[in-house]
């Protein structure tokens with residue numbers, strides 16, 4: 001079936017349903033997980049809109065699609081929880097269409113469970129074929145009683161030019177690569193997102209130019225490990241070289257990127273960051289553990305000393321940079337001494353903020369079969385101690401701009417106080433200050449009058 005035939009077929013089905021209901025049909029795509037999933041959801045919404053649905057955020061929509069995450073087990077549990085609720089809604093409205101996609105669908109055991117226990121889910125697809133949504137949808141509209149499953153183990157294909165509905169008019173994610181080749185021993189991502197694939201620089205730059213024309217001021221370049229960007233291209237390009245091209249795009253005023261693996265962060269990248277004020281003075285540099293022994297078992301391929309040395313090089317070149325991180329506690333075999341090493345790195349690096357995670361056993365990863373899983377009470381105790389240190393240092397570091405004038409990208413009118421607007425500094429810290437909706441999307445200087453923990457109250461200067 002061609003795209004045009006597919007479109008026509010969907011139109012006929014939707015028209016019938018609209019006549020039956022006496023109103024236009026709505027669709028919601030609910031996102032779990034990281035920025036990559038958030039960007040995928042913008043493409044899914046684009047395709048649903050093109051198919052003829054009105055896009056909403058509400059779970060009582062005629063079509064609800066969950067874009068799932070499986071990085072930790074509680075991400076999966078949340079999805080099953082939502083499906084219970086969906087089942088009750090579908091009993092009241094049997095025309096409701098329920099779809100599941102994203103990382104969790106790449107796990108064979110999940111598909112088995114869905115087949116067996118959730119037959120009311122109409123369509124299931126994975127991370128490698130999200131562009132096939134309209135074709136799956138057409139099948140569902142044809143046979144609403146059946147469950148359609150389409151999951152591919154991996155792909156070499158990168159599909160360009162999917163329609164998108166962006167969440168924000170003034171900022172956007174831009175995929176630069178997909179997948180991951182690192183196989184950190186705790187992590188399920190390489191299994192569910194497949195091997196590393198980079199988009200061609202010309203496709204990325206064309207997308208960014210278009211975003212700039214549409215009024216976007218800030219972009220976030222997205223990849224599981226942006227520092228290995230370009231290695232698999234026919235004409236290899238480094239991430240730093242790509243960034244040097246991106247900064248030349250007129251209209252783009254701020255550039256961020258996520259995520260950097262410490263083992264691949266080059267001096268060339270540090271230099272490009274230092275030389276280009278459009279690149280935000282913020283680096284997310286996942287530590288995972290401060291213990292070299294644990295890092296080795298995690299297959300992170302750097303030591304505590306190498307990480308600290310990297311931080312010193314970054315700070316020497318870009319003194320006002322904000323560093324943030326991810327840390328896992330309770331990795332198999334982690335001792336109190338290992339944990340103290342993690343606290344030591346936190347004290348030395350002084351992160352602006354850190355995402356702290358309790359180790360979650362993911363079936364199929366090497367760590368899942370390691371001995372010495374750490375008892376739950378020990379893990380919780382360490383987690384609490386880490387969190388309180390990270391928060392104390394985070395508050396102190398966040399306040400270092402107090403009294404200064406810094407630029408803010410204004411994002412929204414404050415929902416709690418309509419006299420205030422809220423936006424973000426380059427460091428990603430939130431600032432609230434008096435203003436109105438006309439400021440949304442502009443980048444303006446603000447005096448950071450008072451730091452209140454993790455955010456600022458400011459005044460326009």
Ligand code: 5AD
Nearest residue numbers: 186187286326327328357358359360
């Ligand atoms: N358990 C806990 N945290 C994990 N992460 C990845 N896998 C796991 C796991 N099995 C964390 C890492 C990573 C972040 C996105 O999620 O810290 O950087």
Ligand code: SF4
Nearest residue numbers: 180182183184187189
């Ligand atoms: Fe997972 Fe490691 Fe790849 Fe990050 S770099 S996605 S933690 S395997």
